[in-house]
Amino acid sequence: MEKSLCFYFQVHQPDRLRLYRFFDIGNDSHYFDEFANRTILRRVAERCYLPMNAIMLELIEKYKGKFKIAFSVSGTAMEQFEKYAPEVLDSFKRLAETGCVEFLAETYSHSLASLISEKEFVAQVKEHVAAVKKHFGVTPTAFRNTELIYSDQIGESVARMGYNIMLTEGAKHILGWKGPNFIYTNAINPRLKLLLKNFSLSDDIAFRFSDRSSPHWPLTSEKYAGWLDAAVKNDEIINLFMDYETFGEHQSQSTGIFEFMKALPKAVFEGTELTFRTPSEAAGKHQPVAPMHVPSPISWADEERDTSAWLGNELQNEAFHKLYALEKEVMSGKNEAVISDFRKLQESDHFYYMCTKFFSDGAVHKYFNPYDTPYEAFINYMNVLSDFAIRVEKASVKKVRGKKSGTK
Amino acid sequence: MFGWEFPPHIAGGLGTACYGITKGLAKHDVDVLFVMPSASGDEDQTSVRIINASDVAVTESWTDVKEMNEFVDKVSFLKVSSGLVPYIDPREYDSMSVRNERMSRTEYEDFKINYGGKYKFSGKYGANLMEEVARYALVGAAIARENEFDVIHAHDWLTYAAGIAAKRVSGKPLVIHVHATEFDRSGENINLRVYDLEKMGMMAADKIIAVSNLTRNIIINRYGISPDKVITVHNAVDFHGFRQVNANRGVPEKIVTFLGRITFQKGPEYFIEAAGKVLKKYSDVRFVMAGNGDLMNRSIRRVAKLGISDRFHFTGFLRGDDVKKMFAYSDVYVMPSVSEPFGISPLEAMRSNVPTIISKQSGVAEVLKFAIKVDFWDIDAMADAIYGLLAYPALSGMSVRCGMEEVNALKWEKAAFKMKEVYLQAINEWKINRKN
Known part of the structure; x- marks a missing residue:
């Protein structure tokens, strides 16, 4: 064959x-x-x-x-x-x-x-x-x-x-x-x-x-x-x-x-x-x-071949869950610019930069990383996310108001 | 007066304090010759004359070997090349000076080349800090030979050696000014070389000025110094030319701020825990930790672990106008220091109309009646106080009003007056001792 x-x-x-x-x-x-x-x-x-x-x-x-x-x-x-x-x-x-x-x-x-x-x-x-x-x-x-x-x-x-x-x-x-x-x-x-x-x-x-x-x-x-x-x-x-x-x-x-x-x-x-x-x-x-049979997720990254390069420490998990906590509100807002930024903030690279596995696969991580430390990456990302959350909230408040005036 | 830094180029609060002190002293007709390791020339010299230690050649001040030997005798308690040999007991000191007594011509030349001449100080807090401290002492001795003065005033451990050297060369009384001790900086894990230098300074001093009773107690209890030698003179704060910046606040929530180095001394972890507690009860608030330091990464991890990073922000180190902007942003300022000899930043906050919470373990707590005080470890009390200032406008309103009055009453002129009295006392005692 x-x-x-x-x-x-x-x-x-x-x-x-x-x-x-x-x-x-x-x-x-x-x-x-x-x-x-x-x-x-x-x-x-x-x-x-x-x-x-x-x-x-x-x-x-x-x-x-x-x-x-x-x-x-x-x-x-x-x-x-x-x-x-x-x-x-x-x-x-x-x-x-x-x-x-x-x-x-x-x-x-x-x-x-x-x-x-x-x-x-x-x-x-x-x-x-x-x-x-x-x-x-x-x-x-x-x-x-x-x-x-x-x-x-x-x-x-x-x-x-x-x-x-x-x-x-x-x-x-x-x-x-x-x-x-x-x-x-x-x-x-x-x-x-x-x-x-x-x-x-x-x-x-x-x-x-x-x-x-x-x-x-x-x-x-x-x-x-x-x-x-x-x-x-x-x-x-x-x-x-x-x-x-x-x-x-x-x-x-x-x-x-x-x-x-x-x-x-x-x-x-x-x-x-x-x-x-x-x-x-x-x-x-x-x-x-x-x-x-793959009960828990695998990937092609690092020695572990799991998702720990993106979701392996508390910084990554915190940022990740705070981001997706906004999903419902973002989607119900139907604001194109907000949804586009939401998608861009989901790029896996942002979480990769917060990885603290410096020892075994450090060389690969360093190569791809614009930040000096994972902490800087986290702070920067969370600042952006905080602004984004404010926009999402504003948009949804507007929408609620709009609806109210619409029912009058 | 020996200092380490002077505005505008400052890394810590010491430079600002020295500036206030010299200006205050000038008002009481005290002439100050201010020595610093590395002056840049753009310092405000209206009330002081600044000597840049980097411009002083140690070798210029003597003429022959005998005089040279005398000089070396007096400054040899510090060894330049091997960092520091703290002066431990008189016998060791004697053996060292005996050796130096028979300094030959070649040794003299050697000394001139290696230790003489000018030395370019960085004036920073870098890796060869200990070497700079020792060389600064040599320069201090040389300056003491060449200038007329009545009393020597040395600020913090970096300059104590210079003060001692100047005292040995000139015979004039020495006043050392303790802005912080090694116990404040490092807790119980002290750097023994620094501790030894501090203790040496305190032992050699005729009078010691402590910035608070808290610091005075440390000097007496931890360094074993006789209480009648230690006098508390609280710091003041100079708001001359102070202006508030208008911050365009982008966030609708109230803001609670920690501003300072993120180190053990400043108690950042208590602020984080209190923030976590407040956020459970009061959602309309954000917390900010401004500054950097060796506990920063740990703090970030803790905040992430508590799951509050969307409400707790880190700004990194802030400079100049950004500090003012941060105060303008703030609704509550917290200084949870574990050990703070004085603490100027709450005063800046109060001056910027920000209600302030300070730890009882800070020197500034001794002079502020109206600030809210909590034990640094009592995160429940801290959370309560933050919540109170956020939720009850009457409380924050009163805190702002009274705080402003208190801050405006703290003047360097008053502090300098007390320092002058310390000088006079030291000079009088010195005169009496000389007569005997």
């Missing part, structure tokens, strides 16, 4: 908050650091998105439909592309037109809504699907949640939304003796197929590619194809899931990462029995082997 190799790249940029001081609360409702957001987006576009998209297009054309990949582009990233780098959107669109690229559904705001509010979760997925359709002209059929967060419950609600394919982490503590290189199903609704990330082989590229202390450095495409072949010997599918910013941003161009990717398809064709497939194609090709 033919075996599958499935690449999926995550494209996301957060809306970073500006330094928001206590004195701004109630006086200034402009929360975001547009300068930083624009600067960073332009930089990553030049180093990663544009050159990498060009390489992907070149490979797809060169191998005439035999090279396939998948993307999940968060709503906030699409919004920023539109504002600061429309040429990136165009290049994704060209990739979409080849038919060899699948776009996945996720939450528009790259949020953690699936962990607390199904209503909000569903609404954000709908928003995201609409945006993908608008920008890339395709409707996603497979789902990936923020940071590959998954549990039996979340899987069930994704299935209820009509998806029957979902991507998540091949977490060791869940799989035990089982391997990630097969297709599994949701424990509650067996119609939802699960594609699991092979974290070891994914991290060989995403984190270890340029690690000179590794005995395997330098990693060539041929060597890597050899590993893929060995890994899939008795198995069916290898899922390589990673941040798209790996290419050119986390691993800079000088590491040779672009050359590695350019040469990889040929090495795979020649050295393995793998076929490039998109997640949806792969799920159609292979039969699930077993249900996977």
